[in-house]
Amino acid sequence: xxxxxxxxxxxxxxxxxxxxxTASELxxxxxxxxxxxxxxxxxxxxxxxxxxxxxxxxxxxxxGEATVARCTVxxxxxxxxxxxxxxxxxxxxxxxxxLDAALQDPARQSELDVAVVQxxxxxxxxxxxxxxxxxxxxxxxxxxxxxxRS
Amino acid sequence: xxxxxxxxxxxxxxxxxxxxxxxxxxARPGQVHTVTALDPPPMLDxxxxxxLLTLAxxxxxxxxxxxxxxxxxxxxxxxxxxxAAATAATLALALEPVRLDAFPxxxxxxxxxxxxxxxxxxxxxxxxxxxxxxxxxxxxxxxxVDGLPAGFVAEWAANHALFPRGVDVILCAGDRIAALPxxxxxxxxxxxxx
Numbered sequence: 001x002x003x004x005x006x007x008x009x010x011x012x013x014x015x016x017x018x019x020x021x022t023a024s025e026l027x028x029x030x031x032x033x034x035x036x037x038x039x040x041x042x043x044x045x046x047x048x049x050x051x052x053x054x055x056x057x058x059x060x061x062x063x064g065e066a067t068v069a070r071c072t073v074x075x076x077x078x079x080x081x082x083x084x085x086x087x088x089x090x091x092x093x094x095x096x097x098x099l100d101a102a103l104q105d106p107a108r109q110s111e112l113d114v115a116v117v118q119x120x121x122x123x124x125x126x127x128x129x130x131x132x133x134x135x136x137x138x139x140x141x142x143x144x145x146x147x148x149r150s
Numbered sequence: 151x152x153x154x155x156x157x158x159x160x161x162x163x164x165x166x167x168x169x170x171x172x173x174x175x176x177a178r179p180g181q182v183h184t185v186t187a188l189d190p191p192p193m194l195d196x197x198x199x200x201x202l203l204t205l206a207x208x209x210x211x212x213x214x215x216x217x218x219x220x221x222x223x224x225x226x227x228x229x230x231x232x233x234a235a236a237t238a239a240t241l242a243l244a245l246e247p248v249r250l251d252a253f254p255x256x257x258x259x260x261x262x263x264x265x266x267x268x269x270x271x272x273x274x275x276x277x278x279x280x281x282x283x284x285x286x287x288x289x290x291x292x293x294x295v296d297g298l299p300a301g302f303v304a305e306w307a308a309n310h311a312l313f314p315r316g317v318d319v320i321l322c323a324g325d326r327i328a329a330l331p332x333x334x335x336x337x338x339x340x341x342x343x344x
Contacts, residue, residue, distance in 0.1 A: 040156045041228065072153070072227075080153055 006104045014103050014117045018096035019085045021120045026095040029116045034095070035075040035102040043071035043090035043097075069093035075101045155191045157203050157228040164188070168204040172320065175329035180282040180293035182274050182328045191224045193217060193245065197322035198270045205266070206231040206241055213239035213253070213265075217246050242267045247299030250309045253317050261314040264332070272297030274323045281339040282330075292339055293328055295321060306336045 018026065045067060052063040070084045071093040081101025083093045103112050158164035164186040171183040190199035202225060206212055211234030214222060225231060225243075236242065236252045242265050256264035277296025280303070298321075299305075309316045309332060316332030330336070 038156070040153055044161070074154065078154075 006109070011100070011104070013121075014113065015083070015096075015100055017117050017121045017124065018099055019083060020124050021092070021096070023089050023092035023095060025120060025123070026092060026099065026116075029119060030095060030099055030112075033102070033108075033112060033115060034098050035077070035079075035105075035108075037073040037075045037081075037098050037101060039071070039094070040074050040080065041070075041072040043069055043093040045069050045088050045090065048084075071097040073097045073101055075105070077105060079104045152223055153227045155189055155224060158186065158188055158200070161203075164200070165204045168200045171327060172201060172204065172329065175320070175327050176318070176331050178286050178291075179284065179331055179334040180280075180287070180291040180328055182293075182326050184326055187325055191221045193220045194224075195270055195322055196325045197327045198243070198245075198268060200325075201268055201320055201322055201327060202241075202243065203228055205268075208232070210240045211238055213242040215242075215244045215246055215248060218243045239265050241265065243270075244268070245270045247302075250305045250317055250319075255309070255312050255315040255317055258315060261316075264315060265317050267317055267319045269319055269321055271295055271321050271323050274321060274326045274328050279339040281337045282334050283337075284331075284334040286331075287334075295328075297323075303336055303338050306330070310335055 021029075047065040048068050050063045050066050051060045053060055066086060067088055068084050068086055069088055069090050069092065070082070071090070072080065072082050073094065074080050075098070079101040081097040081099065081104065083096035083100055085093045085096060099112065099116060102108050103117070168185045171185045175181060175183045185197050185200045188196055188200055188203075190196050194202075202212075206225065206229035208230040210229075210231050212225065212229075212231040213234055213236045214225070221243075222233065226233075231241070237254060239253060240263075242248070242253055244267060248267065248269070250267065253265035253267060254263060256262060273296035275294055277294050278298065279292050279294045280298075281290050282293055283290040313332060318332055319330040321328045321330065
């Protein structure tokens with residue numbers, strides 16, 4: 001039974017990228033690279049409580065619930081992969097969990113990172129950038145007397 | 151953390167079916183029920199694993215004996231149950247003989263705060279015969295158990311005498327369960343099933 005040797009920061013990065021990718025993106029980029037796996041739990045849909053802090057520093061309060069799909073799989077080599085994805089896409093959660101398991105395997109990590117994680121991360125960054133630009137274009141600067149005087 | 155085995159194939163249906171089996175077993179002490187098959191971790195029988203998946207959750211502190219500690223990761227992952235000391239447990243998993251008085255028996259005001267002991271035995275339906283009587287049994291029933299701890303009958307008598315306090319026991323072997331609620335009286339029977 002291998003225990004994960006992945007750097008926690010690396011793993012956090014790829015799990016975040018996989019969780020944001022759609023099922024079809026994952027299926028396309030991971031085609032032929034998926035490990036043989038069995039399901040340990042799920043894929044299943046549930047709710048998580050989102051907690052916030054007023055001003056970022058106040059006491060934690062419950063902001064609301066979000067729907068998540070989660071899945072845990074185990075590869076034939078014994079790597080256990082987890083995925084929690086916002087939304088109700090069971091296929092996405094299963095693919096992301098399988099890729100998380102495969103990415104922990106030192107033998108496959110660099111290949112999968114280059115072929116799957118990095119392109120997805122770039123696409124997500126581009127999407128975020130486009131969105132931010134569109135939002136920035138509609139930004140209105142409010143000038144008040146008070147701010148103009150200073 | 152190493153999780154090697156899945157839980158119920160169909161969590162909702164399977165845990166409800168198993169819950170029903172536990173209810174029936176509790177209502178008819180000594181009656182042997184079969185529970186849903188699943189692929190349990192090596193040290194647990196299918197019935198033991200199914201009862202755990204059905205009864206244990208984040209609100210049930212669970213005590214594990216030395217042998218059951220090997221299944222700790224599996225239990226934590228699938229049930230989310232916190233591991234607790236014997237005196238603070240609401241569920242206890244014993245793969246080897248345990249003393250019944252090690253676990254909370256509840257209070258006279260709140261007897262429901264007692265522990266339920268999931269005891270894995272070698273076999274149900276063969277082995278030493280015990281005569282059960284009490285609520286749920288119109289006539290004394292015979293339960294054959296292989297692998298009950300030595301001195302269990304005496305310990306059980308002390309447990310029964312605490313009523314309304316006392317622990318309840320679920321016996322598991324293979325894919326079969328039988329229950330011993332605290333209301334039942336147990337005598338060693340000198341005859342088997344006819």
